[in-house]
Amino acid sequence: MITFLIIAVTAIISILAFYNKELQGRLLFSPIMISEHRQGYRFITHAFVHADWMHLAVNMFVLLSFGSAVEVYYADLFGSKGWYFYILLYFGGILLSSTPSYAKHKSNKFYHAVGASGAVSAVVFASILISPLTGIRFIFIPFDIPAFIFGGLYLIFSAYMAKKGNDNIGHDAHFWGAVFGFVFTLILKPSLGSLFIEQIVAFAGIG
Helix, strand or coil, X not given: CHHHHHHHHHHHHHHHHHCCHHHHHHHCECHHHHHHHCCCCHHHHHHHCCCCHHHHHHHHHHHHHHHHHHHHHHHHXXXXXHHHHHXXXXXXXXXXXXXXXXXXXXXXXXXXXXXXXXXXXXXXXXXXXXXXXXXXXXXXXXXXXXXHHHHHHHHHHHHHHHHXXXXXXXXXXXXXXXXXXXXXXXXXXXXXXXXXXXXXXXXHCCC
């Protein structure tokens, strides 16, 4: 499965970079290096390195949890093109989630970012569009939250924290990656929009 391949490649490169800071420095997202030294490859490579073991583990666990399901959804929706669209979803999430940060920080030599969070958010929100009532559970919350409610809270939190911008976490990448995953999947299959709304309306008991 593509999800397992992405996880394997990401884990290998990330672990190598943990012990080789020069490698990490060459791969991380650095807007000024892209802008002034034409190192556009960093738009992609930063998603294959992580800050530490916990950062890697969380991203890959979420990707495994949602990516496997989205691969199946895409295969059902798009047949033989499902794997191709899934790759576009993931790598599009990498690119689109980092573009706003590039525009904001392209003259900032101190700004760096690593991690697959933008792409993972794209996968999560593709899943939310397709199956908005699926329960999502957190360790500290003893009950499931419908996926569409989690999605709304996630977007609000990410937008707020991106504006606040004082914790060294790429909340803007989380936000735009999520938006991309939802919109990209909706463009591929517009009928999902009405199904999404119908399921939420039925859940809310409206009409």
